[in-house]
Amino acid sequence: MTMTPDPPPRGQVSRRSFLQTMGVSAAAAAVQAQAERADAAQPSSAPTTLSGPGPIEITLNVNGSDRRLTIDPATTLMEALRWHAGLTGTKEVCDRAACGTCSVLIDGRLVNSCMMLAYDAQGSRVTTIEGLARPGSLDPIQESFIRHDALQCGYCTPGLILASKALLGANPRPTLDQIKKGLAGNICRCGTYTNVFNAVLDASGQSPLMDSEAPDA
Amino acid sequence: MRDHTPTDMPTRNRPMNRGASLADDASRLDAVAKVTGAAKYARDMYPADCLFVGFVRCPVGSGQLAARDEAAARAVPGVLEVEIERDEGRYHGQPVGHIVAESKTALRRAMRALDARWTPGPCSVEIEQAAGEPPQTQGDIAQLLERAQHVLDATYETPVQTHSPLETHGGMAIHHGDRAELFSSTQGTSAAADGIEDQFGLPRAACEIHCEYVGGGFGSKLNGAGREGAIAARMSAKYRRPVSCFTDRDEDHLDTGNRPSSRARVRIGFQADGTVLGGHIHTWGGVGVARGGGGCAIPSNHYDLGRIQKTSEDVQLNAGAPRPFRAPGWPQGKFAEELMLDEICAACGLDPVEMRLRLERSDDRRDMIRTGARLIGWNQRRPNGSGGAIRRGFGLGTTDWPRFPRQAEAEVIVNRDGSVEVRTGTQDIGTGMRTVAGVLAADRLGCGLERVNVRIGHSSLPPGPGSGGSMTSHNTAPAIIEAALQARNALLDAVGDRLGIPPDELSIQNDHLIHDQEPMMDWAEACAKLPRDAVIGRASSDTPQSQRHVGEGHSQGVQFVDLRVDTQTGIVHVDRIIAIQSCGQVVMRKGAESQIIGGVIQGVSYALFEHKIHDKATGTMVNPNLEWYKILGSADMPRIEPVLWTKGQTGVRSLGEPPTIPTAGAIACAVFNAIGRPVRSLPITPDKVLAALEGGGR
The missing domain is CATH 3.30.365.10 (Aldehyde oxidase/xanthine dehydrogenase, molybdopterin binding domain)
Structure with missing residues (x-):
């Protein structure tokens, strides 16, 4: 998934200082967000401050609100969400982008949160499974998953729902083949794919797959 | 949120199952919790002040721990304890010690700082490296084989399959001083309480197990609280802080059980008209460092195969021990048995459905076979190996599961x-x-x-x-x-x-x-x-x-497969599977269909993809992850049609295991039908298909 970090908080940092920052970041693995803001407030020639290896403070915009977190600089977005923000609907399964279970939406795009540093998610809108439902009402894709029993143990479910949401955002009436390809990054071990396909077809106003007629028995 | 549970599942997509259950439209009572992320699994618990335990593991099939730097590991900030308990290992993934730290990050850094150096020793990781010869065929069977007009002499092989539940194995323990709790990812809540009092150092009545949600198990979490839960409990008593111990994905492949590998050597005599006389079947199960658990369920006793002498051997290897895996011994046995039958059919010019109707012991299953043949369109089946570059194949397999009484x-x-x-x-x-x-x-x-x-x-x-x-x-x-x-x-x-x-x-x-x-x-x-x-x-x-509320009979089933094989690439593409299954009175239609679909999917995955691969020289597993340990994904999905068989069904009966038993065998038969040559080794990967087509396959 994306390895290109999104820029730090928009309007607060010039492109030049951002590039400087990221150059240092690549070498030193950590730069304090605070420093960037201070840097941005001043002319771009101001020196960049390094931080780490000790804890750093970051601000993540998750499900519409800013979360101030103190983390180890090497913390991935998945770890920050699970360990520090208490948002454990984002599951940890493979920790190397092979299963899609830690999927979140970053500015509407589907991303494996295990492959992104939490630091790099600053300035973007992060949506986790906890942010999909409105109080008192589920998102239509969540309703469709329930109706079609597109879940068993439930551990892959948040990732599959967000992948389906991203797919429908890009393609409101996907064919079965497009659904299969669109969800190919998400592993379900219990084996619910048939019902997931039906849930996505139904959520996009299409008929679920028809099975054979009843046996004579 | 409960009020919003959508329950009105349209039945139009599975019309044959409408009215089969007590509640056709009921949705899972925990569905809202699962689709909103509110469901808390044991692995999701990170209380304030939580400690983390990780195991130091042997990286080779056998070896000596030659050097390590415990002081450096202890010096990593946040590390509380580094303990090495043994300095030799017998398989990749064997725990030899543990580290306790205040964060997962500190734990990982300590593992690197420990810098464990191993001297590898000799090891065996495949059945063929350590298997004994089959015992002598008994006299009457040897005579039977001599008298038979034909003898099929074949060896069928299956790989090690890992359970790979998405939530790995472990537990999170909290010691409150006078009472304690373990949040366990287990398949046995009551069993997980057994002995946990010793780890907590409290009376049993003061210890409680919680297991609200489990991210899959498939048999591998039937060991109560497990090694991970036990050490979490012990460390929580020692440090009086919450302690989480969960395996990482690679450790889960290595040391939390598996479906053992198998070999079945079949020598079976039959007449030119397809009458099966019997023979000698010897199976080997690769049980790693365990002493048993390598059973391979051939013959299944679904079919009348004449007089069979069955012998078996559990082969010890330098690899992780098996644990029960969804119908232990059955998918591997049925793979061998169904393909063996189709090879006999091919030799006699018999139709596989006709042959099974002749040999089948259950009238119910005979009914199911006729129904399934109609639903899959068996009349479109062509002789083995017909067609051009893309060849179509049909196959079938059967399943059966009794009820095992337990107290509840x-x-x-x-x-x-x-x-x-x-x-x-x-x-x-x-x-x-x-x-x-x-x-x-x-x-x-x-x-x-x-x-x-x-x-x-x-x-x-x-x-x-x-x-x-x-x-x-x-x-x-x-x-x-x-x-x-x-x-x-x-x-x-x-x-x-x-x-x-x-x-x-x-x-x-x-x-x-x-x-x-x-x-x-x-x-x-x-x-x-x-x-x-x-x-x-x-x-x-x-x-x-x-x-009075217990039902009669077994849970039975039949599956039919329709697939295509690309003879230029060797790729098998499964198009459609009909899964007919009885399970007594169906309680909840959606859940029953999901169990069947899930069992079939695991069967397809076993047939075509899954393989725990060890390097023969070092004994190291080379694919302990989810990108090289292949599991079926959405792009590989056939159309699966679960059929709930309601005729004569009473009581609530078994459903978890039977649907995964026949799938791999039915697929192997369909591949044989498509390409005209048997692939006698799972997974049926393109290299094996191409080798079979060239006549050199095994």
């Missing part, structure tokens, strides 16, 4: 406010057990499902069975049904008393109290007439009252 207890409480509580100490690992319990209680009480709260997954509840052997539903159901009937009778007694109506003139239907065939009041009003807070029904599955 349940309570059903009807409260004066109309709410209902079902209490039983089983768990829902994705099977739908929570919902099955609720539907059964609501059905017998006569109230709406939305009134029922199901309490499972705590060791303080009345004890329930583990989720293994397909035993949970069918053993828990009689107790829940009996408890619900008792609670219902107590309710009718009390309400009848208040209304001055004899209770036997009252009944409850569709959430209403009925008298003279007319609704008198709704459920909540009726409950409000209770003279006390609640009425309680209690039952155990082993009493004569509960035994």
